[in-house]
Amino acid sequence: MEFSMIFTVCSALLLLSSSSANARTASPPLLSPTPAPAPAPDFVNLTDLLTVAGPFHTFLSYLQSTKVIDTFQNQANNTEEGVTIFVPKDGAFSAQKKPSLSNLTEDQLKSLILFHGLPHYYSLAEFRNLSLQNPIPTFAGGQYSLNFTDVSGTIHIGSGWTNTKVSSSVHSSDPVAVYQVDKILLPEAIFGTDVPPTPAPAPAPDIAPAADAPSVVSDGKAAPSSEPKPSSSHRIINWGILIHIVLAISGGFLF
Numbered sequence: 001m002e003f004s005m006i007f008t009v010c011s012a013l014l015l016l017s018s019s020s021a022n023a024r025t026a027s028p029p030l031l032s033p034t035p036a037p038a039p040a041p042d043f044v045n046l047t048d049l050l051t052v053a054g055p056f057h058t059f060l061s062y063l064q065s066t067k068v069i070d071t072f073q074n075q076a077n078n079t080e081e082g083v084t085i086f087v088p089k090d091g092a093f094s095a096q097k098k099p100s101l102s103n104l105t106e107d108q109l110k111s112l113i114l115f116h117g118l119p120h121y122y123s124l125a126e127f128r129n130l131s132l133q134n135p136i137p138t139f140a141g142g143q144y145s146l147n148f149t150d151v152s153g154t155i156h157i158g159s160g161w162t163n164t165k166v167s168s169s170v171h172s173s174d175p176v177a178v179y180q181v182d183k184i185l186l187p188e189a190i191f192g193t194d195v196p197p198t199p200a201p202a203p204a205p206d207i208a209p210a211a212d213a214p215s216v217v218s219d220g221k222a223a224p225s226s227e228p229k230p231s232s233s234h235r236i237i238n239w240g241i242l243i244h245i246v247l248a249i250s251g252g253f254l255f
Contacts, residue, residue: 043077044176046085053170054180055090059116066110071139072117082121082175086157086166088184096184099161099191108190114140115159115187121175124166127155143189155179160193161186 046069050060063069075083093101104112117139122130128150130136135145147158155166164183171178 044171044173046073046076046176046178049171049176049178050087053178054087056087056180058090058093059087059113062109062113066106066113068110068113068117068139071114075117075119075139076176079119079175081119082177084118084120084122084177084179086116086179086181086185087170088116088181092181092183099186101184104190111140111144112184112187112190114138115144115146116185118146121177123172123174123177124155124169124179140187140189144187146185157181157185159185160188161191 047060047064050056050063060069063072072083072085075081101109101112115138118136119139127148131148131150134147136148138144138146149156149158157164157166162183162185164181164185166179167182168180169178170180
């Protein structure tokens with residue numbers, strides 16, 4: 001009797017332990033929530049931008065032929081610094097006669113194009129402080145630096161050979177800034193320090209003399225003034241008055 005009771009109690013304990021073990025196994029483990037992946041950065045395709053943004057086909061062709069487009073694009077996509085590019089419009093290349101770009105070597109041409117980029121993103125507002133840090137290094141490195149001046153909100157750029165200004169903002173959103181300039185940036189490191197003098201301003205036009213002032217002719221005599229001469233009717237009236245005076249005087253003598 002006692003044996004059967006012990007057997008019953010042991011069986012009940014085994015059933016309870018197995019059911020609790022099954023319950024623990026069936027319950028899923030508690031996991032911490034996985035953070036959402038960061039959104040992919042919005043890269044700017046420089047080739048597409050310069051193709052549709054304006055008359056920059058000549059500069060874009062130089063970017064592609066020298067492979068500088070890859071340097072600028074990598075800087076924009078894979079660094080935290082960003083990139084700033086100064087893009088001359090097509091008219092700047094057609095107007096560039098001396099010095100000629102056709103005489104440059106491949107390395108010089110590549111340095112010239114690299115000279116148009118800064119390895120950092122700068123908004124227009126940041127150029128005011130940037131002008132206090134001149135000269136500013138470019139992608140070309142070494143002696144290839146630029147000087148910036150803020151004149152009443154207009155950004156002027158000096159390269160030694162070139163003095164120009166930022167004429168418009170093509171694209172300015174971190175990490176890419178693209179600004180249009182009116183001239184090609186020519187570095188002294190390539191073209192030397194013998195910069196041609198700036199053309200003198202055109203002389204002011206001669207001011208014509210006043211209409212009522214007598215003008216001097218070549219023989220030193222004063223030309224007649226432009227005042228109107230007395231008319232014939234005015235002369236007749238004067239002669240009539242004179243005759244009346246003479247007659248009055250003559251009458252006085254007769255009487």
